[in-house]
Amino acid sequence: xxxxxxxxxxxxxxxxxxxxxxxxxxxxxxxxxxxxxxxxxxxxxxxxxxxxxxxxxxxxxxxxxxxxxxxxxxxxxxxxxxxxxxxxxxxxxxxxxxxxxxxxxxxxxxxxxxxxxxxxxxx
Numbered sequence: 783x784x785x786x787x788x789x790x791x792x793x794x795x796x797x798x799x800x801x802x803x804x805x806x807x808x809x810x811x812x813x814x815x816x817x818x819x820x821x822x823x824x825x826x827x828x829x830x831x832x833x834x835x836x837x838x839x840x841x842x843x844x845x846x847x848x849x850x851x852x853x854x855x856x857x858x859x860x861x862x863x864x865x866x867x868x869x870x871x872x873x874x875x876x877x878x879x880x881x882x883x884x885x886x887x888x889x890x891x892x893x894x895x896x897x898x899x900x901x902x903x904x905x
Contacts, residue, residue, distance in 0.1 A: 812899075812900075815899075815900070816896075816899070816900035819896045819900045820896070821901075822893060822896050822897040822900070822901055823897070823901055823902070823905040824859040824862070824905055827893055827894075827897050828859065828862055828897050828901075829859070831890060831893070831894060831897075832856045832862060835873075835881055835885070835886050835890070836856050836873075836880070836881065837856060837857075838881075839881075840854055840855055840856045841855065841856065841857055842855045842857050848882075854868070859904060859905065860904060862898075863898075863903050863904055866898050866903075869894070869898060870894075870895060870898055870899070873886070873891065873894060874891050874892075874894045874895040874898070878891060
């Protein structure tokens with residue numbers, strides 16, 4: 783009977799919510815991975831990156847979308863954050879497929895990953 787309260791205590795002390803199945807380990811590893819990453823946000827990176835690399839096909843006003851789905855638009859910071867996982871997978875993953883003609887440096891792909899993984903949603 784004493785074991786259950788101790789498990790709850792240690793899980794809470796580690797920063798997790800045992801009721802939600804969170805032990806807090808993910809937050810610690812995220813904090814460590816992002817500790818030395820520069821602060822990137824929509825204003826100092828995201829907007830410029832998306833305009834230069836994505837909005838040719840993924841802007842709501844794009845006249846030739848090259849087959850880009852109508853629902854995949856990156857006009858605003860909120861649009862980008864709603865599509866975070868797809869952006870990370872297709873433009874910053876191990877085998878990026880976007881943009882299809884390339885042209886994005888490895889450094890910019892890394893910054894894109896930092897922005898979306900370490901940044902504040904909506905910023």
